[in-house]
Amino acid sequence: MFPRHVLRDALRIPAAEVTDETVYRQRRRLLTALVGTPALALSACSRAEPPAPPKVAITPAQAKSGFRTDEELTRYQDVTSYNNFYEFGTGKNDPSRAPRTLRTSPWTVTVGGECAKPGKISLEDLLKGLKPEERIYRMRCVEGWSMVIPWLGVPLADVLKKFEPTSKAKYVAFTSLADPKQMPEVRYRSINWPYREGLRIDEAMHPLTILATGLYGKALPQQNGAPLRLVVPWKYGFKGIKSIIEINFVETMPETAWHDLQPSEYGFFSNVNPNVDHPRWSQKTERRIAGKTGNLFAERIPTRIFNGYAPQVASLYTGLDLKKWF
Numbered sequence: 001m002f003p004r005h006v007l008r009d010a011l012r013i014p015a016a017e018v019t020d021e022t023v024y025r026q027r028r029r030l031l032t033a034l035v036g037t038p039a040l041a042l043s044a045c046s047r048a049e050p051p052a053p054p055k056v057a058i059t060p061a062q063a064k065s066g067f068r069t070d071e072e073l074t075r076y077q078d079v080t081s082y083n084n085f086y087e088f089g090t091g092k093n094d095p096s097r098a099p100r101t102l103r104t105s106p107w108t109v110t111v112g113g114e115c116a117k118p119g120k121i122s123l124e125d126l127l128k129g130l131k132p133e134e135r136i137y138r139m140r141c142v143e144g145w146s147m148v149i150p151w152l153g154v155p156l157a158d159v160l161k162k163f164e165p166t167s168k169a170k171y172v173a174f175t176s177l178a179d180p181k182q183m184p185e186v187r188y189r190s191i192n193w194p195y196r197e198g199l200r201i202d203e204a205m206h207p208l209t210i211l212a213t214g215l216y217g218k219a220l221p222q223q224n225g226a227p228l229r230l231v232v233p234w235k236y237g238f239k240g241i242k243s244i245i246e247i248n249f250v251e252t253m254p255e256t257a258w259h260d261l262q263p264s265e266y267g268f269f270s271n272v273n274p275n276v277d278h279p280r281w282s283q284k285t286e287r288r289i290a291g292k293t294g295n296l297f298a299e300r301i302p303t304r305i306f307n308g309y310a311p312q313v314a315s316l317y318t319g320l321d322l323k324k325w326f
């Protein structure tokens, strides 16, 4: 997200050396100054709650029309070597080059909060009765590149329903593993660990939202978020939290890792939207990393609202000011 040299120079301080909150706050202010974001631009709505979502029903046919695309696939070697996974380094190639230190088996996920059946559950039990299916999704990164990826996954809704969320469950909060023994870069505070993400409950229950366990017909490689990560194709890529160990049903909008770091740049919704620029760059176009050469210098193509998934998801946002709730 941030230019690598900025992170490396300004933030590469072992967390152990950060002795008090003042130091941490000062560093946050330094980062804000470095990226040229006026302090006043910090989101005024970060604490407020958006209006309640409209009640919409998505028909199975509507949903299904988003499950595949005929667009050219991004090569396996590009999907698995051009990554963002800060627990394994801030460079795009760092995660694929990192030693295979993540222990993905056994893997336990803790599910709690506003639900009738909270508990700690093994990955096998979490997915019991659900068969991972292939979904070919366009993925648009907030940094301006995109990929087309054949994921293997299960609908998140099918997993969440097992825990019987109550009527108070307005949002779902996700947390990644943050173990410095398995994830070397967690020793550095490039992000306020653990990595956290969230969805509104209707977004989480939407048929396009999946928990992915694989891609290209194989288990997820470490760098892509093994053994379990979120995939939400109408939102910027950073919503796709990797190596999930905790899921919580909550009543109010949960804090997320990137919003926590830079509230003016990363909103909660993070819907792909060419009409709402990132404070430091336009979101109108993207470079598609696809095809035989995986061309990083491909012509830019227009970015579409909701990443082209408007027929499936636009109704979730009727009446919501997408500029305010970016």
Ligand code: MTE
Pocket (backbone or CB within 6 Å): 001, 082, 083, 084, 085, 086, 087, 141, 142, 176, 195, 223, 224, 225, 236, 237, 238, 239, 240, 241, 242, 243
């Ligand atoms: N999840 C964790 N735990 N840590 C991260 O650094 N990076 C996010 C997201 N999930 C990230 C994460 C960002 S910024 C992006 S763009 C996507 O993962 C990248 O997913 P990919 O590497 O599989 O393309």
